[in-house]
Structures are given as C-alpha cells and as structure tokens.
Amino acid sequence: MEMKVRSKEIERILRNSGIGRDWDEIDKTPSFVVHHMHKWDHGYCEWWGTKVYEGGIYETGDWFWGTRRSFYADFQDMLSFFSCYFQVARIDTCIAAPCWQYHQFEFGRFVPENDICEETYLLLREHGIRKGERSGILLDIRNDQASIELVLEGGFRGYTTLCLLCPERQLLLTPDHHFGVTFYTQNLHQEESVVKKILEEFPSLCFWNKETRGRLMFKRRKPQRQRHLNNKRTALRRP
Numbered sequence: 001m002e003m004k005v006r007s008k009e010i011e012r013i014l015r016n017s018g019i020g021r022d023w024d025e026i027d028k029t030p031s032f033v034v035h036h037m038h039k040w041d042h043g044y045c046e047w048w049g050t051k052v053y054e055g056g057i058y059e060t061g062d063w064f065w066g067t068r069r070s071f072y073a074d075f076q077d078m079l080s081f082f083s084c085y086f087q088v089a090r091i092d093t094c095i096a097a098p099c100w101q102y103h104q105f106e107f108g109r110f111v112p113e114n115d116i117c118e119e120t121y122l123l124l125r126e127h128g129i130r131k132g133e134r135s136g137i138l139l140d141i142r143n144d145q146a147s148i149e150l151v152l153e154g155g156f157r158g159y160t161t162l163c164l165l166c167p168e169r170q171l172l173l174t175p176d177h178h179f180g181v182t183f184y185t186q187n188l189h190q191e192e193s194v195v196k197k198i199l200e201e202f203p204s205l206c207f208w209n210k211e212t213r214g215r216l217m218f219k220r221r222k223p224q225r226q227r228h229l230n231n232k233r234t235a236l237r238r239p
Contacts, residue, residue, distance in 0.1 A: 002139060013167045029185075030186060030188040036077060040071065079152070081199070088194060095165040095167070097135065099172060105120075105159060151163075155176055171187075180208075
C-alpha cells in the first residue's frame with residue numbers, strides 16, 4: 001500500500017488537525033510523551049562500558065547507556081506498546097514524513113555508512129522522495145510494519161527525524177533520541193485516557209505530560225527477572 005504523499009497534502013492535514021507545521025507552531029500544540037524507563041541518548045553506538053569506581057559505585061549520568069542487545073530489548077517494549085495502541089485506537093494508516101521538522105535526517109545530516117540512514121534513504125528513494133524533501137509515504141499499519149519500525153528506530157537512535165502522521169485520528173507521533181514518542185493532538189484528554197489504560201500492561205514504559213511536568217510510571221507486578229535482581233541486591237546487604 002505504500003505510496004507517496006506530497007508535502008502540500010501533509011500541510012493541509014496538519015492544519016486541519018490543529019497540529020503545528022514548523023518549530024514555532026509545534027511547541028504550542030498540546031502533547032504528551034510515552035518513553036521507556038531507560039532514557040537512552042542517541043542509541044547504543046556511543047556506549048563504551050559502565051565506569052565502576054572503588055566501593056562499587058558506578059556512573060550512570062542523566063541518560064541510560066547500554067549494549068546493542070539492551071537497546072533492541074527495550075525497542076521491543078515500545079513496538080509491543082504501539083501494536084496495542086494502533087489496535088485500540090483503530091488506526092489503519094499513517095504517513096511517514098518530516099512534518100514539522102525540516103529534514104528527514106537529524107540536522108540535515110545524512111551518514112551513508114550508517115545502516116539506519118541507508119535503509120531510510122532507500123525507502124524514500126523507492127517512492128521518489130529526495131533528501132531534504134518534506135513529502136511522505138502512506139503506510140498501512142498491518143502490512144508495512146517494517147517501515148514503521150524503521151521510522152521509530154531511526155528516531156530513537158538519533159539519525160532520522162521522520163514522524164508518523166495519523167490523519168483519521170488527527171494525531172502526530174514524533175520519536176526522539178531519548179527513546180520517547182511525543183503525541184501531538186488537539187484531542188489531548190482522549191488520547192491520554194487511551195494511552196494510560198494501555199500503559200498499565202507495560203511496566204517498563206512511562207507517561208510524561210509537558211503541561212504538568214509530571215512523569216507517571218504505572219505500578220504493576222515486576223517482571224520475574226527484575227524481582228530476582230532486587231532479591232539478589234537485598235541478600236548482598238545482609239550481614
């Protein structure tokens with residue numbers, strides 16, 4: 001079903017949905033964020049291992065750093081969430097495009113030796129879209145899952161700036177390099193209600209609202225592996 005959608009049509013959809021079409025307008029659009037509890041910073045490529053000091057103290061910094069395997073394990077959490085969300089929200093199609101961003105690649109920088117950049121470029125070229133063009137690709141949620149995953153992964157790794165525009169829902173999804181996706185919509189309370197209900201089944205994901213500056217992690221039974229690790233740490237502290 002993949003087909004090209006011209007930039008003028010995308011601008012019309014954004015305008016009719018009350019969603020910003022550039023950097024200035026998007027900041028005024030109601031929004032909230034769903035992000036992983038591990039807030040990565042541009043993926044796993046810059047990670048060189050955890051720094052451990054005397055006494056067992058280790059440096060974490062403001063962001064989460066981990067291996068490639070950890071990154072894609074967390075990526076599966078986000079994919080599972082969006083699979084549920086698209087089904088509950090009854091979203092059948094979306095448009096992959098820069099939308100309010102000016103380029104398909106972060107800072108307009110195309111890194112040819114990077115796998116995610118190359119795959120994204122090939123997808124765009126297949127549909128007659130040039131680098132720097134703001135046109136998009138119409139995707140079917142069921143049949144074009146690989147392309148949707150490509151958009152999310154590229155955003156999480158900080159190489160691409162494509163968004164997912166859902167016209168039937170009047171919603172724009174923007175992935176970012178801290179492993180979050182911003183939901184831009186004028187129907188804020190409706191989307192928040194749907195998302196919060198789904199998040200009850202995903203204890204590794206968090207909800208953040210820029211209006212209240214509040215982050216919410218839903219209290220669910222901890223995964224077996226995490227409970228085992230907690231018990232292990234407790235045992236180490238016993239005399």
